[in-house]
Amino acid sequence: MRRVVLLTCWLATDAILFIGTYTLAYFIRVGLILSTDFPIDLYLRTVLAVAPMWLATLTALGVFELTTIQGSRRNILHMFAGAIIGLAFFTLAYYFTNNLFFSRLLLVYAGVLSFVVPLIWHLAFDQWQRRIYRKLPAAYPLLIIGINREAERFIKLLEEKQSPFRPVGILDPQGSSQKDVAGIPVLGKLNKLEEVVKSLKPTHLMQCSNLEHTINLMSVCRQHRMTYLLLPSVLGVVGAGETVESIEGQNVLAVKGR
Amino acid sequence: MQSFILAGGFATRLWPLTERRAKPLLPVAGIPLLSTLVGQIPGAVPVTVSTNAAFADDFKQWKKSVGKSDVRIIIEDAGHEDQKLGALGAVAQWITSENIDDDLLLLAGDNYVGCSMATFLAKFHGNPLIAGHDIADPEAAKAFGTIVLSSTLPSPGSPAGPGGGGGGGDTVTSFEEKPEHPKSTIVSTGWWVLPKSVLPILVDYSKAHPDNVGGIFEELLKRTIPVECFVFKELWKDIGSFESYMSLHCDVVNGAKIINPSATVSPDSELQESIDLGPKTRVNKSVLRNCIAFGKSTITDCVLDRCIIDEDCVLEGVDLTDKMLRRGTILRRR
Numbered sequence: 001m002r003r004v005v006l007l008t009c010w011l012a013t014d015a016i017l018f019i020g021t022y023t024l025a026y027f028i029r030v031g032l033i034l035s036t037d038f039p040i041d042l043y044l045r046t047v048l049a050v051a052p053m054w055l056a057t058l059t060a061l062g063v064f065e066l067t068t069i070q071g072s073r074r075n076i077l078h079m080f081a082g083a084i085i086g087l088a089f090f091t092l093a094y095y096f097t098n099n100l101f102f103s104r105l106l107l108v109y110a111g112v113l114s115f116v117v118p119l120i121w122h123l124a125f126d127q128w129q130r131r132i133y134r135k136l137p138a139a140y141p142l143l144i145i146g147i148n149r150e151a152e153r154f155i156k157l158l159e160e161k162q163s164p165f166r167p168v169g170i171l172d173p174q175g176s177s178q179k180d181v182a183g184i185p186v187l188g189k190l191n192k193l194e195e196v197v198k199s200l201k202p203t204h205l206m207q208c209s210n211l212e213h214t215i216n217l218m219s220v221c222r223q224h225r226m227t228y229l230l231l232p233s234v235l236g237v238v239g240a241g242e243t244v245e246s247i248e249g250q251n252v253l254a255v256k257g258r
Numbered sequence: 259m260q261s262f263i264l265a266g267g268f269a270t271r272l273w274p275l276t277e278r279r280a281k282p283l284l285p286v287a288g289i290p291l292l293s294t295l296v297g298q299i300p301g302a303v304p305v306t307v308s309t310n311a312a313f314a315d316d317f318k319q320w321k322k323s324v325g326k327s328d329v330r331i332i333i334e335d336a337g338h339e340d341q342k343l344g345a346l347g348a349v350a351q352w353i354t355s356e357n358i359d360d361d362l363l364l365l366a367g368d369n370y371v372g373c374s375m376a377t378f379l380a381k382f383h384g385n386p387l388i389a390g391h392d393i394a395d396p397e398a399a400k401a402f403g404t405i406v407l408s409s410t411l412p413s414p415g416s417p418a419g420p421g422g423g424g425g426g427g428d429t430v431t432s433f434e435e436k437p438e439h440p441k442s443t444i445v446s447t448g449w450w451v452l453p454k455s456v457l458p459i460l461v462d463y464s465k466a467h468p469d470n471v472g473g474i475f476e477e478l479l480k481r482t483i484p485v486e487c488f489v490f491k492e493l494w495k496d497i498g499s500f501e502s503y504m505s506l507h508c509d510v511v512n513g514a515k516i517i518n519p520s521a522t523v524s525p526d527s528e529l530q531e532s533i534d535l536g537p538k539t540r541v542n543k544s545v546l547r548n549c550i551a552f553g554k555s556t557i558t559d560c561v562l563d564r565c566i567i568d569e570d571c572v573l574e575g576v577d578l579t580d581k582m583l584r585r586g587t588i589l590r591r592r
Contacts, residue, residue, distance in 0.1 A: 175270060189270040191277060212500075212581075216274045219587040 002139040006129050007064060013125070014058070014118055015051045018086065021117050022047040025109035038102055046094045054086035054114070063122070066140070066164055070126040076119065083115035130162045138166035143202035143226075145190070145217060146209025147172045147181055150233040154208065155182040168200045173210045197224050204229055211235065259379075259451075260360045261299050262352060263307045264345045264471070265292065265317070265367035266334050271499050274584030275568055280313035281497060282367030283320055285552065286506055288516045288534055291497065292367050293324055298375040303363060304328040308348045344468025350461045359454055364471070366448025370506050372493030375449070381488040382451045386478055388430065389449035390487045391494040396440050402496070403446035403472030405487050406432040430485040435472035444487070446472055447494050456483060500582055504564055507550055508532045518553065536569075 026043055034040055061078040062068055068075050087107060094102065133139040142158070142165045144151055155167050159182065167184045175189045187196050190213065196202075197220065205221050206229040207214065214230070221228040232242050237255055245254040269281035276284075282292035296305055305328060309317045314333045321329055332352060334343050343351060349364065363379070371389060378389050390405045407428040432441065452460060452474075459481065460474050467473045478485050495506040511532035517523060521539040528545045535541065536553030544560040551557065555571040565578050568585040575591030583589075 173270075173273070189268075190273040191268050191270045193273075194277065213273075215578075215581060215587065215589070216584040219274075219584050222588065223586060 002133060003066070006132060010064060010125055010129070011055055013121065014055060017118050017121055018051045018054055018114055019044070019047050021113035022090070022110045025106055025113055028109050029103050029106040042098055043094070046090060046097060050086060050089045050093055053089045054082060057085045058082045070122045075122075079119050079122070080115055083111055083118075086114055087111045127162075130164055133164035134162060134166050138168065140165045140204060141168040141200055141202040142166060142204045142206055143168065143196065143200065144170040144181075144184065145173070145205060145207045145213070146170075146234075147174070147176045147178060147186065148209050148233075150231055150238075151208035152181050154206070154231060155184055159183075165204055168202060169196055171196060173213060193220060197226070202226060206231060207234055209234060259303050259363055260358060261303045261305050261363040261365060262349055263292070263295065263305065263365045263367045264348065265313075266308050266310045266343075266345065266348055267368065268310070268312070269368070269498075272497070272503065272582070275503075275566060275582050277584060278316075279568075280309060280316060280367075282307075283313070283316055284497065284503065285534065285536065285550065286370060287510045287514075288518065288536070290320060291370060292320065294370070295365060295367065296324055296326055296329065298371075299326075299363070299365075300376065300379065301326070304330070306330045306332060306352060307367070308332050308334060308352065310334045344464070345471050346460070346464040346474065347468030349471075350464035350468075353457050353461055358457065361454050362452045362457065364450040364452060366471075366496075368497050369448030370493065370495045370497065370510070371447055371449055371490070373490035378449055378488050378490070379451070381486065383486075384453055386453060386456060386475065386483065386485045387451040388433075388475060388485065388487045389447045390444045390489045391447045392444045392489060392491075393494075394443050396443055399440040399443045399445055400438065401436060403433060403435045403475070404437055404440045404442045405430055405444045405446060406442045407444065407487055407489070428487050428489065430475070430479065430487050433472065433475040433479060433485065435470060435476065444489060446475075447490075448496065450475075459483075500566070500580070503566065504548065504580075507534065507566075508548055521551075521553075 023044065026040060030038060058064065058079070061082060063075060063078050063082065087110060090110070091107060144155065144167055147170060151170070158165055158167060169187045170181055170184055171187055171190055171193055173190050176186060178186050180186055204227045205217060207217055208231045211234050218228045232238070235253070242253060242255045245252055263282070265280055265282040267281060269276035272281060282295070283290045286294065292307070299305055305326065307317060307329065309331065311333055314331070317331045321331055334348050352358065381387055388405060393399060408431050409428045433446070434441070456478060459477060463474050463477045475485055493509055495502055495509070497503045497506060508531070511534055513531055515529050516534045518535055518537045518539065520537045521535040522541070523529065523535070524542040526543050527541045530545065530547040532548050533546055534550045536551055538554045539551040540556045542558040544557050544562065546557070547563045549562050549565045549567070551567040552569045554569045555567050555573070557573045559575045560573050561577040563579040565580070566582045567573070568583055568587070570585055571583050571587045573589050576589045
């Protein structure tokens with residue numbers, strides 16, 4: 001529910017910002033007047049029509065995904081691409097509907113503003129929404145399976161980055177005597193899995209060890225509508241650029257040799 | 259004599275098979291391990307099975323199916339491993355609460371012993387008796403209670419040689435529970451007889467060591483009470499892991515195809531080596547080798563090798579090796 005409300009807010013504010021940046025570009029170019037040569041109502045009507053297309057582009061590029069790091073290079077490039085595509089949509093839409101030429105400089109202003117302003121807003125919004133997601137009860141409780149240094153590093157990373165995925169408990173197939181790992185309680189062995197899933201209601205399960213349990217952990221996730229996640233180190237993939245790719249439509253885990 | 263079967267473990271290493279089923283109720287050649295054990299107990303000996311609250315209903319259900327009237331189930335009030343009384347603690351509690359004043363046949367419910375219990379009991383002459391088996395592997399012996407017999411002690415001048423158990427009763431000179439450096443490869447197998455005279459020692463010992471069944475024999479030897487051992491050569495397995503369960507399955511089924519009358523196997527399927535298919539299992543167009551399916555599962559277009567499949571699974575178009583599948587697993591290749 002928190003996700004739906006926050007995502008709706010995010011999309012709405014983005015739409016407002018898109019329209020706002022284009023309006024600002026108009027007044028920067030034209031001045032603080034309502035030009036009769038270049039009527040603002042035609043201009044804004046086109047911006048309004050293009051805004052959903054810009055949002056759809058950003059959505060398709062995965063900008064609003066929960067796992068996207070807003071400040072990452074990849075996301076900044078996606079937002080830049082989104083701004084360019086938005087600008088292209090606007091130019092085409094304005095030309096086809098009004099059959100008029102207009103200022104090229106205005107397009108530069110609109111393009112720059114519709115990239116920079118939403119990007120700054122995304123960085124701020126992301127920090128705020130992380131805090132909201134992490135408030136107890138967490139929006140995305142994460143159950144960790146296995147205790148090892150990789151699991152500990154991962155838990156610490158989630159805490160450090162204030163990730164929306166909040167670890168709530170650990171089950172260790174080996175029956176570790178540790179009471180907690182980085183502050184997250186160790187709740188027992190896998191025979192407690194059903195009980196823990198029912199009581200903590202995790203939305204995600206991260207397997208950090210014991211590859212032999214993969215099928216059964218996925219089975220538990222399917223039955224409880226949880227998302228199963230696998231730390232690549234379980235497969236022996238450590239420090240490599242692993243990606244999920246598709247070969248002839250068949251998904252494969254690719255680890256590029258360097 | 260009274261018999262007491264220890265069946266209160268949670269068998270976490272056999273997860274997910276033991277998620278909703280106690281280890282002694284796992285099928286071996288189509289029959290619950292516990293039924294095989296109870297079937298070996300002489301008819302005149304009453305049976306008490308000790309289990310925990312998590313599996314209580316399963317044992318009550320099992321009791322209805324076992325062909326022996328004098329079977330009693332006692333439930334240890336433990337829903338989880340960390341709430342357990344301990345195996346020896348459970349025995350002690352039963353002895354105390356029921357005022358048991360009889361010789362005790364103590365049995366581990368998760369051990370498969372291939373020798374005759376009558377032969378074992380015939381070796382009981384009033385001293386504590388252990389059934390031992392020579393596993394001939396010092397490394398593996400570290401996980402069990404090891405027994406040194408007077409007959410296997412090296413005589414002066416002869417080379418020391420652990421293991422090499424004989425075929426009959428013998429006096430135990432030392433017993434070590436899970437030793438770091440085993441002195442012998444003869445291990446305790448989960449069949450013990452304790453004369454009524456030592457039951458107060460057991461109750462007393464259990465207060466400090468509630469989970470150390472083997473430790474009672476160390477205690478008896480410490481008190482210079484003679485302990486005897488019957489070493490058998492037939493099959494023995496302690497079902498503690500996937501490997502040991504699969505190995506027991508292969509040894510007991512021994513290449514046979516055990517197919518429940520309500521199970522179906524299509525003519526284009528191939529069953530290789532040891533196969534045990536439980537009730538309402540359906541196998542279509544698949545190749546199965548050394549597999550156990552507990553029942554009510556559908557296996558279509560699969561190649562399964564050394565797999566144990568719990569109930570209500572649906573497998574379509576998958577190849578699996580060395581897997582245990584939990585109840586209700588659905589794997590369909592799209």
